[in-house]
Amino acid sequence: MQLSEQELIRRQSREELIKLGIEPYPAELFHVNVSIKDILQNYEKRKTDYKNISIAGRIMSRRIMGNASFAELQDASGRMQIYIRRDDICPGEDKNLYNTVFKKHLDIGDIIGIKGYVFTTEVGEITIHVREFKLLSKSLKPLPIVKHAEDESGKMVTFDAFSDPEQRYRQRYVDLIVNPEVRDAFLKRTQLINTMRTYLNNKGYLEVETPILQPIYGGALAKPFKTHHNTLDMTLYLRIANELYLKRLIVGGYDGVYEFSKDFRNEGMSRFHNPEFTQIELYVAYKDYYWMMDLVEEMVEKVALQLHDTTEVKVGNNLINFQRPWPRLTMFDAIKKYTGVDISQMDETQLRKTAKDIGIDTDDTMGKGKLIDEIFGSKCEPNIIQPTFIIDYPLEMSPLAKKHRSKPGLVERFEVICNSKEICNSFSELNDPIDQRKRFEEQLELGKRGDTEAMVLDEDFLRALEYGMPPTAGLGIGIDRLTMIMTNQPSIQDVLFFPQMRPEQKIAEASEEDYVALGIPKEIIPVIQKIGINSVEDLKAANPNKLFNDICGMRKKMKLEIKNPTIEEVKGWLA
RNA sequence: GAACUUGUAGCUCAGCUGGUAGAGCAUUACACUUUUAAUGUAGGGGUCCUGGGUUCGAAUCCCAGCAGGUUCACCA
Numbered sequence A: 001m002q003l004s005e006q007e008l009i010r011r012q013s014r015e016e017l018i019k020l021g022i023e024p025y026p027a028e029l030f031h032v033n034v035s036i037k038d039i040l041q042n043y044e045k046r047k048t049d050y051k052n053i054s055i056a057g058r059i060m061s062r063r064i065m066g067n068a069s070f071a072e073l074q075d076a077s078g079r080m081q082i083y084i085r086r087d088d089i090c091p092g093e094d095k096n097l098y099n100t101v102f103k104k105h106l107d108i109g110d111i112i113g114i115k116g117y118v119f120t121t122e123v124g125e126i127t128i129h130v131r132e133f134k135l136l137s138k139s140l141k142p143l144p145i146v147k148h149a150e151d152e153s154g155k156m157v158t159f160d161a162f163s164d165p166e167q168r169y170r171q172r173y174v175d176l177i178v179n180p181e182v183r184d185a186f187l188k189r190t191q192l193i194n195t196m197r198t199y200l201n202n203k204g205y206l207e208v209e210t211p212i213l214q215p216i217y218g219g220a221l222a223k224p225f226k227t228h229h230n231t232l233d234m235t236l237y238l239r240i241a242n243e244l245y246l247k248r249l250i251v252g253g254y255d256g257v258y259e260f261s262k263d264f265r266n267e268g269m270s271r272f273h274n275p276e277f278t279q280i281e282l283y284v285a286y287k288d289y290y291w292m293m294d295l296v297e298e299m300v301e302k303v304a305l306q307l308h309d310t311t312e313v314k315v316g317n318n319l320i321n322f323q324r325p326w327p328r329l330t331m332f333d334a335i336k337k338y339t340g341v342d343i344s345q346m347d348e349t350q351l352r353k354t355a356k357d358i359g360i361d362t363d364d365t366m367g368k369g370k371l372i373d374e375i376f377g378s379k380c381e382p383n384i385i386q387p388t389f390i391i392d393y394p395l396e397m398s399p400l401a402k403k404h405r406s407k408p409g410l411v412e413r414f415e416v417i418c419n420s421k422e423i424c425n426s427f428s429e430l431n432d433p434i435d436q437r438k439r440f441e442e443q444l445e446l447g448k449r450g451d452t453e454a455m456v457l458d459e460d461f462l463r464a465l466e467y468g469m470p471p472t473a474g475l476g477i478g479i480d481r482l483t484m485i486m487t488n489q490p491s492i493q494d495v496l497f498f499p500q501m502r503p504e505q506k507i508a509e510a511s512e513e514d515y516v517a518l519g520i521p522k523e524i525i526p527v528i529q530k531i532g533i534n535s536v537e538d539l540k541a542a543n544p545n546k547l548f549n550d551i552c553g554m555r556k557k558m559k560l561e562i563k564n565p566t567i568e569e570v571k572g573w574l575a
Numbered sequence B: 001g002a003a004c005u006u007g008u009a010g011c012u013c014a015g016c017u018g019g020u021a022g023a024g025c026a027u028u029a030c031a032c033u034u035u036u037a038a039u040g041u042a043g044g045g046g047u048c049c050u051g052g053g054u055u056c057g058a059a060u061c062c063c064a065g066c067a068g069g070u071u072c073a074c075c076a
Helices: A005-019 A036-042 A096-105 A165-170 A172-178 A180-202 A243-251 A289-308 A331-339 A348-357 A368-379 A433-448 A459-467 A479-487 A512-517 A522-531 A536-541 A544-557 A567-574
Strands: A053-065 A068-075 A078-085 A111-120 A126-137 A147-150 A156-159 A225-229 A234-238 A256-264 A276-285 A312-315 A318-321 A328-330 A388-394 A410-418 A421-428 A472-478
Touching (some): A036 A053, A036 A078, A036 A126, A053 A126, A165 A172, A180 A276, A180 A289, A180 A479, A243 A256, A243 A276, A243 A472, A289 A421, A312 A479, A328 A331, A331 A368, A348 A368, A433 A459
Parallel strands (some): A078 A126
Antiparallel strands (some): A053 A111, A068 A078, A111 A126, A225 A234, A276 A472, A312 A318, A410 A421
16 A cells, blocks of 8 residues: 555654654543534623533644644534644643644644633634643544635635545545535435424334345336345345335234335436435325325425425525425326327327337337336426426336226326426325236236336235235335435435445555565565555566666665665566 | 546646646645734655557557546436
8 A cells, every 4th residue: 555645744643642652542532511513603692601611523724823823623513713822732841732742743634622712813703722632533644625715705615625526425434524515415314304204203103124135026116136045045135115015014904104215226327326225115004195195295395394494495496395285287187288199098009109209219018108107207207397296197007006096097196206306106005906916917928028127926915915905005205316306416426425336446456475475675665666566466577677777766766775676686576 | 338528746626739747725844822715935745547559759649448427328
């Protein structure tokens, strides 16, 4: 591992601190009695309460001016300035704590605990005057330096933002340290989930857990991840939905069950798709999809109010209003509205032709349901910004939904489209076991035609239905998508702490021992690494004459006081 | 999976029609007791993503690869 100059200096600082008797990673706790947010909010009102504070955080900037210094301390709640004066922390003759420890061996990124009092500087900034400080954790890697300042109009401007998406996602910890708004988005994500949980708990529904490893995947149209259980010697799939298990629990007699669940779909990745994503699914007995529409409206409106104190949320260039009630539009009406074509009476052939006419690619594996879905997806969804219920879907694309009470060929199903994306899916659940078996069999047919997302038949689920499931309304909400909207994030990767990414390439590096084993003196090893030789293979492939020259040249460049090897020695290593 | 695009110092970025690299911040040293993108002076730091090719000469042009981003396709 090649270290940069700054990393080497920090390692040296760590050593120096130890020599000075300062433990860079102390074991004991540091007592904290206040948060930065608390100080910033309440100091002006209750100044006497902040005469003896103890607080910990990360040093985010330093301004050293001789015998006094300013630094910024960041804790979980915010960032504020601290003031350190040499003669305060070093009252005696020994000024090392300030001159050496603070000025030389502390860095941006170090975590410290301080004790002192709050005051306001001449420039008017609330600041902690430090009486004592203690190193809590030495940071060995330099943080990206992001600076903020006000421009002439008083707007906050950011300089040198840490903005490369790859680095932000791969090293989310750095992103969270230097980009406070990122922490805020994740805070809102949790608030969103908590709001829903509280809402559903208050209604008396039971939060449950169901298997992630499933012998038969079901409940959605998607490709699964496949894995293997050794003891049972059987294939298991990571769930693509929890629908079928939750309905079994409704059969078992619970009135309402819900689960926040990680689901897994082995499909493409994009800014709207991560291989693992979070859904909430809710099933309530003795209800239908009309009832569920009211619940969704109320719950999502509550989420918006909880997060923003208003039902209006700015998302990109759109202002989305979640205030109830939301418009309700049947799927056929929606298609008619946005394409001008009435497809409600069409058969598969006519649909295929219609789809082609409006520029949609079709193939033979697509059944009637899929064709309608395509038309809707490409012609309607992009135009729907405000939350809108799309209701009454064709039977073919909803194998788990109940037949419509009055409209033949349709099912009692709705989705909410918002900001051009589906945010939830719901139906009156199919509870006729004979009809359900028939629907599964139709799915098997689609599978035979080559539809890789078609459902498989779940005998145990059918057995459960045969015991009798009450009429039930079911709901699934994509938590990631809803969070994207509620926090105005353009990409799903911005609402997942650790989005899935290709693994970082790891260079196969030879260790010091590997080189020593070849007879290379220890002090020469850094020189070899500096030249760019990182593995034994690289070394063996090198031309001995060139390598000899390079080593001698690099030794000079690095100003190392070591003896050059002889050409014979170099040849010996490569032999 | 496809098209386009990006990869230069710890971070953010310059680098013209090819002549082996620059800035700001960070860092190092010195100065400085209320600053705030602190300041001043001096310094250090680079397999210019990787591998080939063209060329006297490649960060720059060409090809391939790796990784990222955007858009599209599939999907929630």
